[in-house]
Amino acid sequence: ALAAPARAAAPPQVTIDGAASGRVFDGVGALSAGASSRLLVDYPEPQRSRILDYLFKPGYGAALQILKVEIGGDTNSTDGAEPSHMRTPSDLNCDRGYEWWLMEQAKARNPGIKLSALQWGAPGWTGSGDARPTVWTDRNIDYLISWLGCAARHHLRIDYLGGWNEGYSDGDWFVRLHQALREHGYGDVKVVADDSFNWDVLQPMAANPAFAAAVDVVGQHYVCGYLSDYLQCPSPAAAQALGKPLHASEQGSLPYDSGAAPLARALSRPYIDGAMTSTINWSLIASWYDTMPFQASGLMGANEPWSGAYVAGPSLWAVAHTTQFTRPGWRYVDSAKGYLDGGGSYVALRSPDSRDYSLIAETIDATAPQRLRFTVTGGLADGPATLWSTDLSSGDSRRWFVREGTVRPGDTLTLAPGHVYTLTTTRGQGKGRAVSPPAAPLRLPYRDGFDSSAVGSSPRYVSDLDGAFEVARCDGRPGRCLRQVIGEQPVWWNGWLRRPVTIVGDLRSWRDYEAGVDARLDGDGDGWVELLGRVDGQWADAVSGIHLRVSGDGDWQLYDENLQGQDSTLCVPSDPACAGVQAQSRRPVQRRTLAAGRTTVGEGTWHRLRLRFSGDEVTASLDGRRLARVVSSTHVSG
Numbered sequence: 290a291l292a293a294p295a296r297a298a299a300p301p302q303v304t305i306d307g308a309a310s311g312r313v314f315d316g317v318g319a320l321s322a323g324a325s326s327r328l329l330v331d332y333p334e335p336q337r338s339r340i341l342d343y344l345f346k347p348g349y350g351a352a353l354q355i356l357k358v359e360i361g362g363d364t365n366s367t368d369g370a371e372p373s374h375m376r377t378p379s380d381l382n383c384d385r386g387y388e389w390w391l392m393e394q395a396k397a398r399n400p401g402i403k404l405s406a407l408q409w410g411a412p413g414w415t416g417s418g419d420a421r422p423t424v425w426t427d428r429n430i431d432y433l434i435s436w437l438g439c440a441a442r443h444h445l446r447i448d449y450l451g452g453w454n455e456g457y458s459d460g461d462w463f464v465r466l467h468q469a470l471r472e473h474g475y476g477d478v479k480v481v482a483d484d485s486f487n488w489d490v491l492q493p494m495a496a497n498p499a500f501a502a503a504v505d506v507v508g509q510h511y512v513c514g515y516l517s518d519y520l521q522c523p524s525p526a527a528a529q530a531l532g533k534p535l536h537a538s539e540q541g542s543l544p545y546d547s548g549a550a551p552l553a554r555a556l557s558r559p560y561i562d563g564a565m566t567s568t569i570n571w572s573l574i575a576s577w578y579d580t581m582p583f584q585a586s587g588l589m590g591a592n593e594p595w596s597g598a599y600v601a602g603p604s605l606w607a608v609a610h611t612t613q614f615t616r617p618g619w620r621y622v623d624s625a626k627g628y629l630d631g632g633g634s635y636v637a638l639r640s641p642d643s644r645d646y647s648l649i650a651e652t653i654d655a656t657a658p659q660r661l662r663f664t665v666t667g668g669l670a671d672g673p674a675t676l677w678s679t680d681l682s683s684g685d686s687r688r689w690f691v692r693e694g695t696v697r698p699g700d701t702l703t704l705a706p707g708h709v710y711t712l713t714t715t716r717g718q719g720k721g722r723a724v725s726p727p728a729a730p731l732r733l734p735y736r737d738g739f740d741s742s743a744v745g746s747s748p749r750y751v752s753d754l755d756g757a758f759e760v761a762r763c764d765g766r767p768g769r770c771l772r773q774v775i776g777e778q779p780v781w782w783n784g785w786l787r788r789p790v791t792i793v794g795d796l797r798s799w800r801d802y803e804a805g806v807d808a809r810l811d812g813d814g815d816g817w818v819e820l821l822g823r824v825d826g827q828w829a830d831a832v833s834g835i836h837l838r839v840s841g842d843g844d845w846q847l848y849d850e851n852l853q854g855q856d857s858t859l860c861v862p863s864d865p866a867c868a869g870v871q872a873q874s875r876r877p878v879q880r881r882t883l884a885a886g887r888t889t890v891g892e893g894t895w896h897r898l899r900l901r902f903s904g905d906e907v908t909a910s911l912d913g914r915r916l917a918r919v920v921s922s923t924h925v926s927g
């Protein structure tokens with residue numbers, strides 16, 4: 290029974306008082322960044338539409354209220370590189386990549402969704418030109434204004450714009466950005482600063498009133514900690530005294546299954562502990578090869594476009610417990626927020642223009658059922674309310690996002706441990722029922738001549754880790770080719786990978802096979818081309834696997850590149866050695882030459898590179914001539 294009869298000891302009570310209004314709620318969202326959506330766009334229909342429904346369609350799944358996207362910079366930004374709209378001062382292409390498409394799809398499902406944008410890296414010409422280039426230039430501001438122009442061409446209104454992901458701030462740059470937005474007719478775009486850590490931005494804002502005035506929203510990352518249980522999510526009193534909205538503008542980084550419980554905590558506690566009124570999860574959907582870092586970190590998973598398989602797991606429903614019952618513009622009800630004595634937390638929100646309210650509670654850390662009596666006052670609807678629940682301790686999807694029934698103010702609820710609950714007077718909720726097809730390997734033989742891909746596009750399944758590989762008309766032979774088009778070092782984000790690489794394939798089922806590519810170097814003899822095989826990991830500047838490199842100066846080398854260990858905490862912001870964006874892995878990459886020699890390969894001619902893997906035997910050849918046969922058992926598949 291939901292409503293237990295009152296017992297001797299009075300149960301704890303929560304009063305949802307419509308007059309006790311707190312801060313304005315700005316919404317729960319997710320982040321498509323770091324090439325996290327790369328494989329989603331290649332999904333077949335109807336699966337692709339179903340996945341988008343799970344993410345964006347109201348009353349169906351996560352029903353996200355904010356979509357935050359990366360402004361691509363042709364440089365590695367975690368799980369790959371996203372393309373830039375403006376690679377040179379005279380270039381402009383508003384159709385590269387998949388973020389425009391994604392924003393359009395989100396808006397088509399929910400016209401009220403808010404859009405937010407931020408750059409991780411940027412083309413070199415927009416940068417400061419220093420040894421460690423920054424984006425704090427007027428050229429970069431022009432570049433961002435051009436991006437907003439592209440958004441307008443796509444009929445997309447951008448609600449929030451940040452500076453440089455985890456790159457801290459240059460206060461005067463934010464002042465100029467704020468001015469430029471006004472001058473170019475984007476005065477309603479809210480400026481977020483500084484998408485970094487520890488509320489460090491408060492100090493430069495306090496020291497520079499013009500900077501403070503230029504900032505509409507203070508957004509901080511990982512306010513509940515990093516890759517942890519996300520138990521506490523505080524903000525300093527000085528932040529709360531600013532009179533500006535405070536956002537948890539990136540958090541998450543946990544898998545769509547095991548991350549659901551920490552995520553549930555991190556949806557309510559940033560408001561309870563720190564007066565933050567928005568949280569954004571990285572990532573939206575784990576749509577990158579498992580080869581790359583932070584496998585499965587997203588609200589959903591979908592990285593097999595060939596099979597159409599996807600995972601709509603508990604994280605989706607943890608989010609739905611807030612998003613399906615509120616809207617941006619609602620207000621928190623401060624009489625009904627806090628921690629439960631038996632473990633867990635709760636917040637309540639109310640509609641600004643009706644008597645509706647919703648109370649969201651999580652009991653993740655409770656160990657026993659607990660009672661909670663609720664009452665309603667202050668002009669809110671005092672009739673029956675509906676209770677929804679998700680049992681996050683269960684792997685049974687039938688126990689997620691369940692409509693339990695009706696309760697009334699004055700009733701005492703019994704809250705089971707390990708759950709998320711929503712008590713609401715709103716309607717229109719729903720649970721999507723689309724079912725994923727089974728997972729399947731990417732079958733061999735696999736080949737792509739790019740003839741069915743548009744010039745300028747990224748061919749299906751091909752995923753750039755750094756740089757940009759585009760379909761082009763071939764030079765010196767008929768047909769289409771893939772060309773790496775970035776010739777200038779971009780302003781990198783954290784410098785994990787700073788050489789152009791693109792990958793395609795299957796991490797687990799590709800074991801014994803032959804890989805080949807026809808390649809041509811364009812340049813002055815200082816370039817190289819590599820064919821990689823059995824790629825089984827990527828971290829920092831290592832692409833783990835077997836590499837055959839042929840250089841324009843005539844050297845060739847077969848080598849094995851490995852990751853050192855697997856620890857995923859690259860850099861903690863409290864570590865002084867980690868100056869935010871300068872976070873470089875301090876773990877060296879291990880490279881081992883397996884064979885090397887000289888060829889007559891120069892630039893401007895086509896050559897065929899081949900790698901053949903059979904058990905622990907690796908054979909490399911060039912233009913049909915064997916270069917080496919070696920034994921290497923370091924890499925088994927990929």
Ligand code: 147
Pocket residue numbers: 322323366367454455510511514515539542571583859860861862872
């Ligand atoms: C964040 C990035 O902003 C995301 O693009 C993605 O790479 C994510 C993966 O966890 O990480 O960057 C962080 C870097 C360092 C910390 C947190 C986030 N940290 O040390 O707390």
